[in-house]
Amino acid sequence: MASDPLAGFLLIGLLLFVLFDIVGGNRDTDSNRIVIDDRVLAYLIERHIGVWQRAPTAEEIRGLLDDYIREEVLYREGVAAGMLDNDPVVRRRIRQKVSVLAEEASGTDAPTDAQLEQWLKEHAELYAQPPILSFTQVYFDPERIDGDPEALLADALDDLQAGADPRETGDRTMLPWKVQLASVPRINREFGAYFGAALAELPVGEWLGPLRSGFGLHLVRVDEHQPGRPATLDEARAAVERDWETDRRQRAAEDYYQRLLRDTEIVIETELPEGARPEAATP
Numbered sequence: 001m002a003s004d005p006l007a008g009f010l011l012i013g014l015l016l017f018v019l020f021d022i023v024g025g026n027r028d029t030d031s032n033r034i035v036i037d038d039r040v041l042a043y044l045i046e047r048h049i050g051v052w053q054r055a056p057t058a059e060e061i062r063g064l065l066d067d068y069i070r071e072e073v074l075y076r077e078g079v080a081a082g083m084l085d086n087d088p089v090v091r092r093r094i095r096q097k098v099s100v101l102a103e104e105a106s107g108t109d110a111p112t113d114a115q116l117e118q119w120l121k122e123h124a125e126l127y128a129q130p131p132i133l134s135f136t137q138v139y140f141d142p143e144r145i146d147g148d149p150e151a152l153l154a155d156a157l158d159d160l161q162a163g164a165d166p167r168e169t170g171d172r173t174m175l176p177w178k179v180q181l182a183s184v185p186r187i188n189r190e191f192g193a194y195f196g197a198a199l200a201e202l203p204v205g206e207w208l209g210p211l212r213s214g215f216g217l218h219l220v221r222v223d224e225h226q227p228g229r230p231a232t233l234d235e236a237r238a239a240v241e242r243d244w245e246t247d248r249r250q251r252a253a254e255d256y257y258q259r260l261l262r263d264t265e266i267v268i269e270t271e272l273p274e275g276a277r278p279e280a281a282t283p
Helices: 005-023 038-052 058-080 088-105 113-122 149-161 184-191 195-200 233-262
Strands: 132-140 178-183 207-212 217-226
Touching (some): 132 149, 149 207, 149 217, 195 207, 195 217
Antiparallel strands (some): 132 178
8 A cells, every 4th residue: 555645646646637638627729739649549549448348449449539539629619618617517527536536546555454354343343243043933824814813823832832843833834944054134034024133032942922024923943043243354354355445445535635625725705504614614
């Protein structure tokens, strides 16, 4: 990762110079000359390679140049007509490009395991491994229950607690009667939201219920419960690397903005409602 902030910001300046010089920031819009030089050609070829993953043919280069000249002619006409003045779309695009350049200039070295371990420690809750459960369930379809549902379920629960075969109790269903070592999120996907979390609150080895799922009512017995735990780096590496990189980019863009802001005077020449003064203008 880049260790010299000044070098990073010099790189941003150089990239911005090249970007605006090529795509419009330094065009001589009062001139009728359009110059196709090595930098313009290299820019067009690189852009083509970025899209198509191969170098352009001679015919494609001619098409790229034709498009560039058309764009340049129309761009100059738009500038002459004042179309860039306070254009929100153009301002937004420039803001996005500068932010991306600031993110890239902060360094692209891969994070070390020590950095990832520290991130994982500080955000452990984001990557925690959920509880793992094995359980047995007996399903009851509410639409097929005759009489008092509570009485029926209470009788079935007594039978199960006395040793009745769960496969001979309840209604037929495509749901598995026994689930082995499934995570709470997986159980929720199969049985409906919150079913797994409700199971995780039950003691092991007892027939209890009913619990409601997305399909109906269940009497359940938790056969094994492995509590949730913090993830190791090997288990969560891909997610940790992604989130660490996202955070690095966001902090780099914000740091660059704050550097620019320190050299900028914000003048408020209008009446603002109470509490509406921008933070950047606060003394």
